[in-house]
Amino acid sequence: MEEKTVAIGDDIAPDTGKPMPKSQMIRFAAGFIIFNIMWMMAGSAGSSVLLPNRFNDLNIGMTPEAILASMNSIGIIFALISNVVFGALSDATHGKLGKRTPWIIPGGIIAGIGYYMTSVAVTLTGIVAWWSVLQIGLNMMIAPCVAILSDRIPQKIRGTLSAFYGVGQIVGQSLGAIIGAAFVTNPRPGFLVGVVIWVLTGIVTIIIIPKELPAVAKDGESFSVKQIVMQFRPPVKGARDFYLALVGRLLMIFGYNMIMGYQLYVCQKYIGLSTTDAAATVSTMATIVMVVSLIFALAGGPISDKLGKRKLPVFVASAIMSIGLVVPWLAPTRTSMLIFSAIMAVGYGIYMAVDQALNVDVLPNPDDAGKDLGILNLANTLGQVIAPIVTSSIVIATGSYALAFPSAIAAVMAGAVIILFIKKAK
Template sequence: MPTTRTLASDEHLLDGSYDGPVAVRGPLRRLLLWLAPAYLVLFALWGAVPGILLALQVERLDPAEKVGNLALVTTAGALVSILTQPVAGLISDRTRSRHGRRAPWMVAGTAAGGVLMVVLGSQHTLLGLLLGWVGVSIAYNLAQAPLTAILPDRIPRLARGSFSAVTGMGMLVGMLAGQFLASSLADAVLLAYLVLAAACLVVFTLFTWRNPDRSSAEEPREPFSLRTFARTYWVSPRQHPDFAWGFAGRMLLNLAYYVVAGGYLLYVLADYIDLGSDRAAATIPLLTLAGAPGAVLATVLAGPLSDRWDRRKIFVGVAGLLFAGAMVAPLVSPTVTGMVVAYAVGAFGYGVFQSVDSVLMSEVLPNKQTFGKDLGIVNMTITLPQTLAPALAGGIVLVAGYAWLFPTAIVLALLGAAAVVPIKSVR
């Protein structure tokens, strides 16, 4: 049996290539502890801006047209995110610097994003909001793509469940914290933008300083070609079916989440639960508190357990079933209590999913030389649902009403859980 090795004495193991047991100590533990706040501040931004801050700005421009206008703005930003993520990953894959491949773009993206957040928070026209959100989306995706590549780059396989638990917790708590912050500062939107922008810039800068990567300055680089660029958005399902199934499952489960808890949460509370705009904004912190304990518990337990049992698919399947079950509550009981139950159970299920699914995807990546680009494609499973959800949810609301959002989420979650079953290379 291989012996457990520590990274305090084996620095070379901090590159993701080691496949044996490993203790999370030394530089690896420091990396683990810094990844949590990095994911938290980034996903606080994603949780706060499209679902609440932009929704408030759009509603104040034209309350009668808020549903269609919000769909227009968020869809534009998400479409740009879809295009940016793989390109950002490809650029970081090919970056050669003494600071490594990922760090320069993480800092540059959050710096540019900070400036654009201030611009976005100052807009008072629909066109200004649309262009501002597009710019913010590009900047922060330039930072997110290299951040996600750290998992396969630098984390040994049998430690990835623990790392994914931490990053998954950061994502979920960040989303909830972002919603809490945005709703608390509903009357001071620009201040909310400033807080989020400053937090991202400070944390990402400190992250790259405290966790320096190896220099990539001397690494060989494949000559750039149009063929290389054309492959940026494509991984062949025929050649890599496990990647394709993982991609499908991840996209469906994220779409299930964003259809309900994405851009229309404020309007669901205001119009479906019949709270009105002011009470709806004040209710979001309650939902945050209802979801946070389950999200934290799920991410803390699921990732390490998946490492211990060396199983990934069962966790993703259970997560989909839990989330689908949670969506029954507000469908049956369109009340604040129904939404609280949905958030409590749904956050637990989604926490299991976030904790383990990123590990599953890291184990079906086609080529270690293109981790950044391939994970950019994987990250489309977040941005693509953000694109589709506003259009899908808006169409459902306009045609059939808010109640039909919940059956839609149930079906999507069940399909997402089923999609991981055919994966053969991961247990």
């Protein structure tokens, strides 16, 4: 009995109680990569390039930065709520398709509808409303998909599989910037490509990953409104490390996206490039980020598993990203932006390799993995959305992007220090 307990926490798949075959590990890795490539590619093409460029010419009585900030500040409310809601609902789902599968496919379709309608909306109300619909669909996919790491992946290889999850986001974000830059002068086809990608994301993911086992209710467990409501309680008992991970991740993602989320505007208004040159620079930066971070993410996950450490890689990654942010802050040129992207890619690749594995390690209760990972992933969503709001506020108040850089450095390093106080992970 003692040997079985050790094995379940080590190299045994939680859902089957057996070692995971290599073929299944490959399918999970491919599924995680492709899922994150697809949604990040569609999302970043729009949010980083196509929508900001469209807002430049929208003429609705607001600055482009203010439109983007308004869209994100309302969208975040729906992202935050829907991430926790769909994580909790998937935890409580029972049926032949399993707990997570039934939510992933419809999420992509809803996100596609929201994305298309945002791209054609001509009022601030319409932009905000449809972007919020997109956030609902996106988090309907993300919350259950992330929970798969806890439900089905042996602890021994979570760092490796987390690396594949992170690699997908890195590649998707970079490809999205490249696609957005390619369509910056003719955005309509670019938006339509994004719609197709959103709709296919959930379908393709479910086809690739191994079929989920049916979810059966535990003995004595029955459906009730009270039970569903109780699912939404944030963890309290033994949750100290959980909340440290939440705050640390929030600050890192926030600092990173203060600049990366405003790449086009930084190149145009801080570096002083034309729209065409700025788009070309963003495309080159995206290529650098994709290649460099891919290498370091693929190496970082297995190394983290071998060392059995999560906190040290996160701290090192944050320090590297801070160094990267210093370069364009002190020397605002196109070359400095390219150097910045390369250094940031090293740190971001290492961070993304171990991020999800760290999150799973600090879960207070594996039975609530969907809901609790949904709460932890709020840090990702919240950081990405708050960053442009803060950056736009700095620009509006000072008329420059200069103060955004030291603010981003402070946030990234504060997040790294907080992670060091976690006790549950090494």
